[in-house]
Amino acid sequence: MDFTRVELGNLSSSNFPIAVFCTASIIILVAVHFFYCNFSSRGKLVNKFGGPAYVPVIGSFIALTNLAETLLDWKEQINFLAGENPTLADAFHRGARIAFMPGVIPKYQSSLIWSLSGYAKEWEEIKIVMKQSISKSFIQKKMKEWKNNANNGNLPKKIKYANILYTKWTDEEEIFYQLISIIGASVDSTESVLCMALLHLAKHPVIQETAYEEAKSVIGTDINVFLSFDDIRRLTYVEMVLKETMRIIPPIAALARNIGQDLDLGDGYTIPKDTSVFINLNMMHHNPKYFPNPDQFIPERFLPENVGKRHPYAYIPFSHGPRNCIGKKYAMMEMKLALAKILFKYEVTTSMRNIENLEYESSPFTFAKDDKWKNQRKILSPGLSASMHPEFLTAFHTHLPNLMEVLEEKCKIGGEFNPDNLFGKFAMGVAFETMFDWDVPLNFFQHDLALQYDMFVNGTYAAFQPAIQPKFQIPLMWRFFGYGAGFQKLVNFMEIYFPKEFLKGKMDEWKSYEKNAALPKRMKYANLLYTKWTKEELVTCQLYTILTGAVDSTDSVLCVALIQLAKFKEVQTNAYLEARRVIGLDYDNTLSIADINKLKYIEMVIKESMRRISPTPVLTRKVGEDLNLG
Ligand code: HEM
Secondary structure (H helix, E strand, O other), X not given: OOOOOOOOOOHHHOOHHHHHHHHHHHHHHHHHHHOOOEEXXXXXXXXXXXXXXXXXHHHHHHHHHHHHHHOXXXXXXXXXXXXXXXXXXXXXXXXXXXXXXXXXXXXHHOHHHHHHOHHHHHHHHHHXXXXXXXXXXXXXXXXXXXXXXXXXXOOOOOOHHXXXXXXXXXXXXXXXXXXXXXXXXXXXXXXXXXHHHHHHHHHXXXXXXXXXXXXXXXXXXXXXXXOOHHHHHHOHHHHHHHHHHXXXXXXXXXXXXXXXXXXXXXXXXXXXOOOEEEEEHXXXXXXXXXXXXXXXXXXXXXXXXXXXXXXXXXXXOOXXXXXXXXXXXXXXXHHHHHHHHHHHHEEEEOOOOOOOOOOOOOOOOOOOOHHHHHHHHHHHHHHHOHHHXXXXXXXXXXXXXHHHHHHHHHHHHOOOOOOOOOHHHHHHHHHHHHHOOOOOOOOOOOHHHHHHHHHHHHHHHHHOHHHHOHHHHOHHHHHHOOHHHHXXXXXXXHHHHOOHHHHHHXXXXXXXXXXXXXXXXXXXXXXXXXXXXXXXXXXXXXHHHHHHHHHHHHHHHHHHHHHHHHHOHHHHHHHHHHHHHHHOOOOOOOOOHHHHHHOHHHHHHHHHHHHHOOOOOOOOOOOOOOOOOO
């Protein structure tokens, strides 16, 4: 999806968005029973909407409903909040999810892998749904209507954006992409902020009361009142609440830039031209130098006198510079109105105990820190040292025919060869035998096991969402967006293969070897895993970590390497000749460690594949003490 920049009309000169919003606000209030916080209505409607429900829909449906009418001149008035056209709403949500996959998993930046993976197909299906709703004939009709208006000199003052959109482009396809770009950019972001603001207000009744009092003073007595721009400007505390929400959980966690020319940072530091820079908004917004007690929700940080004391770029949820968010003002206006009207009508409460500490506590992974992490690593790393190689080779050769069978089968069929998620199944089978002391070789290419492997992949994707979108660091949010269910698949996978009794059996077995001084020399990793921890749950944590770390990464590198080799024939020939030299004439020859060390060119191919498309997009570190870069 290409986000191309369009000039956004001067919204501040029109009252139209407000008019639409005021109509939409009625719908919002009707839909509010979907809320996951408990709502108790102010005034007479006591407890009408009580009970837990589902908030994320609110923000996104407000955004969709508003956007369709205010920017796009979508007269059909689709009421997404009332569940009209759920297929289109779903298409936007799914579209937003997969459009960002290449940023999260770099292998999907390869158009070939993207097209071979299920995502390209899914994206095409989504586009079909979108094109049915935003059809060519609809766009043509709009273009004609707006061009006629322009020619007749009676261009309506309202809907400046639609005016520009439908008159400045001549190609319907271009307009279609502009439409879905703007919808894609606006819906999820607005939704995230509104939903998080309400959650924080539910947690902080005093702040909520202040925001409510302000909303009341601006709205008066009638929820349906039409607010003017001046009214909206008066919602200063509500604005601070939204800003603090975007500080604590920025809807867009990071920005990426390629530096076009040498950038002088002062103090003798220069970022050289062509450097790729990754700007972690989430971390910047939690910098205690600018935001003391960064985990606390304090809207007063955005009082003008406090803002004036900070570096102007310490807080940039909408980014900054020429490629910043084009819809910044629109978003703020929409969110202020929505929040004020919701607070005017409802009081929100929540039973969630801890939302300030955004540590991802429910994770089963060993995201241990400091000494705990150092100790765990010290214990397990010898298990992955050279001493495991012989058993690795045995397992590798046991599993190789499974991989080859699949490769040959695919070639026979003559269909497009899809290396995506192929090597992961192979790597998984090898890991089970070499690292976990698994007795029977597991062929994850077989139908039932392949389904279980898919459970593992889906679950891993869900598990890493909190690192991609900060709002998912709150377990409740993560669950509501379906990732809890996704992650459950990973848990189920682990329970199938590593139930507590199995682990207990293994731990007893390996501890008895140790006691009898009969510790086998092989399987160093299994030996450490099953003897150094006393509780099964702790072993499970290690298993989660090592499996998710080992499988997808290897899969990605081999998949990229094969695609590169297919593209660069000469490189493939060189790699082939080296393989022939080392393996000899008999393909079934078992290679030794010394043989593998001879595969120098193939090693370079793998390294170059990892350089070309790194399996892990970025690394983050918190610098513990001043780091002199010289
Ligand atoms: C809370 C709500 C929102 C936040 C936090 C937000 C944030 C952002 C950020 C950080 C960027 C990336 C800029 C960069 O790479 O430096 C962006 C781009 C963009 N946003 Fe927003 N946004 C929000 C709402 C909206 C709305 C409501 C619209 C449309 C009405 C919109 C339209 C866009 C567009 C079209 C781009 C791409 C701009 C370009 O590439 O030139 N956004 N937004």
